[in-house]
Amino acid sequence: xxxxxxxxxxxxxxxxxxxxxxxxxxxxxxxxxxxxxxxxxxxxxxxxxxxxxxxxxxxxxxxxxxxxxxxxxxxxxxxxxxxxxxxxxxxxxxxxxxxxxxxxxxxxxxxxxxxxxxxxxxxxxxxxxxxxxxxxxxxxxxxxxxxxxxxxxxxxxxxxxxxxxxxxxxxxxxxxxxxxxxxxxxxxxxxxxxxxxxxxxxxxxxxxxxxxxxxxxxxxxxxxxxxxxxxxxx
Numbered sequence: 071x072x073x074x075x076x077x078x079x080x081x082x083x084x085x086x087x088x089x090x091x092x093x094x095x096x097x098x099x100x101x102x103x104x105x106x107x108x109x110x111x112x113x114x115x116x117x118x119x120x121x122x123x124x125x126x127x128x129x130x131x132x133x134x135x136x137x138x139x140x141x142x143x144x145x146x147x148x149x150x151x152x153x154x155x156x157x158x159x160x161x162x163x164x165x166x167x168x169x170x171x172x173x174x175x176x177x178x179x180x181x182x183x184x185x186x187x188x189x190x191x192x193x194x195x196x197x198x199x200x201x202x203x204x205x206x207x208x209x210x211x212x213x214x215x216x217x218x219x220x221x222x223x224x225x226x227x228x229x230x231x232x233x234x235x236x237x238x239x240x241x242x243x244x245x246x247x248x249x250x251x252x253x254x255x256x257x258x259x260x261x262x263x264x265x266x267x268x269x270x271x272x273x274x275x276x277x278x279x280x281x282x283x284x285x286x287x288x289x290x291x292x293x294x295x296x297x298x299x300x301x302x303x304x
Contacts, residue, residue, distance in 0.1 A: 078271045085245070086261040087256075090102070090263075092267055097270075107124075107132075110124060136209040146190060148187060156208070169185075172204070203237060206237045219248070220249070265291075273288055
């Protein structure tokens, strides 16, 4: 069995927005999967409020965690069923409030049957931006204490990206967030950034602190992203 994460140690305070940075294959997704216990650590331990994660009832812990992923999962069913996933007893008024906060209500109302519109397996009848906003509405309704965020919006147009980012900002407020960070805006507002390379934590600090490290990994990644943004803007 190959070891992916090697000697990584850090703490997260309530309400912090932690950004995970690093090149492809650096261990970001593996670390997130360990944090939500999709699989258990082979060495060391993860503690939540001082209690080892493996000692917590898995169902109770996961009810405190919300996830918004780069490729959101929707199942074959109605829009309202997808938003209520995890909170099946939620009132219609609460579902609509969550959809409004996720900037999803308007497009849902334009669908043939509104909230009772059936979406195909994995939500293929919706656009990428629409699926993402339904996923955010689900997370808002779930109201988690801990939020795992993979916020890639590279496949949507500028207007949809703005709507998604606005919804994410509402979702993030007041929560403990661990984000696989892609966007400069997230990097700049993160409480702390953790830079991973080949499964090791090699740099950590605020956006401003990491930019001051000569030849730092984060500084190189940041400069490359700025250059790419400038090319796309031409």
